[in-house]
Amino acid sequence: MNILIVEDEIGLAEAISAILIGEHYNTDIANDGRTGLQLALTGDYDCILLDIMLPVMNGLDVLSYLRVKEIETPVLLLTARSETEDKIKGLDCGADDYLTKPFSMGELLARIRAMTRRKAISPDINPKYGDITLDLKKGEIICGTNSVILGRKEFRMMEMLVSHAGQIITKEQFVTKIWGSNDESEYNNVEVYISFLRKKLSMLHSSVTIKTRRGIGYCLDGAK
Numbered sequence: 001m002n003i004l005i006v007e008d009e010i011g012l013a014e015a016i017s018a019i020l021i022g023e024h025y026n027t028d029i030a031n032d033g034r035t036g037l038q039l040a041l042t043g044d045y046d047c048i049l050l051d052i053m054l055p056v057m058n059g060l061d062v063l064s065y066l067r068v069k070e071i072e073t074p075v076l077l078l079t080a081r082s083e084t085e086d087k088i089k090g091l092d093c094g095a096d097d098y099l100t101k102p103f104s105m106g107e108l109l110a111r112i113r114a115m116t117r118r119k120a121i122s123p124d125i126n127p128k129y130g131d132i133t134l135d136l137k138k139g140e141i142i143c144g145t146n147s148v149i150l151g152r153k154e155f156r157m158m159e160m161l162v163s164h165a166g167q168i169i170t171k172e173q174f175v176t177k178i179w180g181s182n183d184e185s186e187y188n189n190v191e192v193y194i195s196f197l198r199k200k201l202s203m204l205h206s207s208v209t210i211k212t213r214r215g216i217g218y219c220l221d222g223a224k
């Protein structure tokens with residue numbers, strides 16, 4: 001589970017991150033709104049913790065922009081006690097919940113669990129690329145009238161490839177996001193799973209292929 005923390009109080013951001021890592025979440029930290037937005041736009045997060053008062057771009061602008069771009073990642077606003085009006089605006093802009101500072105880490109964790117659970121059961125828009133669609137609920141790839149169920153890791157890799165269509169994803173990115181480690185010994189696993197995915201795409205007679213960019217990573221090809 002990947003969580004983005006957008007918070008300019010560096011000590012607070014790091015304290016939250018340390019607690020989340022202790023609970024086996026992966027975290028990224030952005031200390032200003034624009035950096036936070038850039039990271040959030042990748043769509044790779046299960047939940048975003050978003051401060052309102054931020055340098056460069058405020059949290060509400062970040063949130064509005066994400067929702068305009070149809071990034072529906074659950075957002076938990078972190079607000080100061082004096083920002084009641086901003087809280088309301090935030091919920092209007094598409095925040096899922098808010099937490100008033102100072103908050104206990106126990107409460108933060110409970111909110112994150114609730115939000116990520118909601119996301120898991122809400123109807124998601126199934127990502128598409130070329131002639132394939134990923135069914136997020138069933139964990140399968142659909143191509144025309146054919147479909148095949150993928151293993152959990154295979155599915156997450158395919159999801160990363162589809163959501164970054166046209167971009168190269170490195171082995172390091174796969175290992176970090178899917179195996180939750182930075183261990184180069186996992187790189188072989190990436191190759192193995194890519195070969196599984198290729199077999200399944202060809203079983204489906206899809207025109208989509210996974211190209212290897214030697215020494216860099218992988219990307220999808222075959223969209224019309």
Ligand code: CA
Pocket residue numbers: 007008009051052053054
């Ligand atoms: Ca702030």
